[in-house]
Amino acid sequence: FELERIGVHESVETVFPPSELVDYLADDLVEVAVIGDDPDEIAACDAVVTFEHRDAYLEVDWVHSIQAGVDRFPFDEFEAEGVVLTNSTGIHDRWVGETVAGYLLSFARRLHTAVANQQERRWDQPDWNEGFTLPGTTACVLGTGTLGSGVAEVLGSLGVRVTGVRRSAEPVPGFEEIYATEDLLEAVGDADFVIVTLPLTEETRHLVDADVFEAMREDAYFVNVGRGPVVDESALIDALETDSIAGAALDVFETEPLPEESPLWDMDEVIVTPHCAAFTEDYFRAVGDIVRENVERLESGEPFHNRVV
Numbered sequence: 001f002e003l004e005r006i007g008v009h010e011s012v013e014t015v016f017p018p019s020e021l022v023d024y025l026a027d028d029l030v031e032v033a034v035i036g037d038d039p040d041e042i043a044a045c046d047a048v049v050t051f052e053h054r055d056a057y058l059e060v061d062w063v064h065s066i067q068a069g070v071d072r073f074p075f076d077e078f079e080a081e082g083v084v085l086t087n088s089t090g091i092h093d094r095w096v097g098e099t100v101a102g103y104l105l106s107f108a109r110r111l112h113t114a115v116a117n118q119q120e121r122r123w124d125q126p127d128w129n130e131g132f133t134l135p136g137t138t139a140c141v142l143g144t145g146t147l148g149s150g151v152a153e154v155l156g157s158l159g160v161r162v163t164g165v166r167r168s169a170e171p172v173p174g175f176e177e178i179y180a181t182e183d184l185l186e187a188v189g190d191a192d193f194v195i196v197t198l199p200l201t202e203e204t205r206h207l208v209d210a211d212v213f214e215a216m217r218e219d220a221y222f223v224n225v226g227r228g229p230v231v232d233e234s235a236l237i238d239a240l241e242t243d244s245i246a247g248a249a250l251d252v253f254e255t256e257p258l259p260e261e262s263p264l265w266d267m268d269e270v271i272v273t274p275h276c277a278a279f280t281e282d283y284f285r286a287v288g289d290i291v292r293e294n295v296e297r298l299e300s301g302e303p304f305h306n307r308v309v
């Protein structure tokens with residue numbers, strides 16, 4: 001298809017101002033503009049860069065998701081209409097890795113408790129045996145792709161021994177040991193931290209269930225930076241309430257925003273972040289580079305980078 005006009009949908013505002021990406025992509029070859037929900041405005045574009053899905057995207061030739069996760073897009077309908085879907089996997093490695101390191105350091109050095117106490121102007125030192133250090137601990141990372149590898153790289157540099165779980169069980173650099181999905185319960189059994197970086201698919205929905213929390217050590221912490229529905233959230237809440245695990249750091253939830261009545265908000269050993277583990281001021285540039293590369297590939301007849309549909 002011919003590419004003359006790219007629309008940057010206003011929903012990218014969740015992660016960065018759309019105008020930043022428009023300015024970054026602006027050149028003489030292709031017209032780039034911020035667009036809203038007007039179906040005619042969408043249909044006037046050949047390609048759309050977006051955070052959310054809109055039905056009107058079935059009228060364009062190419063849709064690029066600024067996220068790695070594309071579980072909200074209707075793959076079948078895109079395929080039927082011949083719409084190309086690309087995603088932003090490959091850019092979130094170190095960013096999410098640093099957020100995960102932050103969670104682990106908070107738990108180890110009790111920083112989340114100090115911040116909670118500070119809100120109440122309370123000077124309250126932790127017990128002598130509450131703090132620990134990361135070197136020598138083990139993290140089991142579910143998913144060993146971009147996110148999982150970035151987590152492994154950052155945690156490895158902090159002295160954490162990192163193991164991984166993936167479908168194939170083939171080795172991955174940065175992971176000391178890799179387990180296949182079938183061996184999940186064995187994989188999580190001796191870990192101090194269990195960290196989910198999985199995409200949401202039919203196979204991964206509720207992959208982390210009561211059996212997984214049961215298999216985890218009682219002093220182990222759970223982290224989810226993948227997608228909320230990969231985890232059975234009521235089984236997680238149950239595991240936290242019955243002290244069958246030590247705590248959790250959660251960036252993604254079954255329902256987002258996390259409902260006000262969720263018990264997760266009030267738990268001392270739970271860190272809640274609002275789906276922002278990958279946010280950085282450089283996000284729009286990294287997305288822009290993928291879009292630009294694909295514009296060039298389209299012009300030279302090469303296959304799209306990060307094509308999903």
Ligand code: NDP
Pocket residue numbers: 067068069070088089090092096142143144145146147148165166167168169181197198199200201203204225226227251252275276277278279
């Ligand atoms: P990748 O495609 O690079 O990696 C996905 C990994 O998941 C692969 O290792 C793959 O295994 C593994 N996997 C998939 N299905 C299964 C399964 N059934 N059992 C075990 N392993 C499985 O994706 P990214 O790392 O870029 O992103 C992963 C997800 O993280 C995204 O889909 C998105 O939902 C989420 N995300 C969240 C962010 C946040 O802000 N919190 C930011 C960015 C992404 P194999 O290697 O064997 O194929």
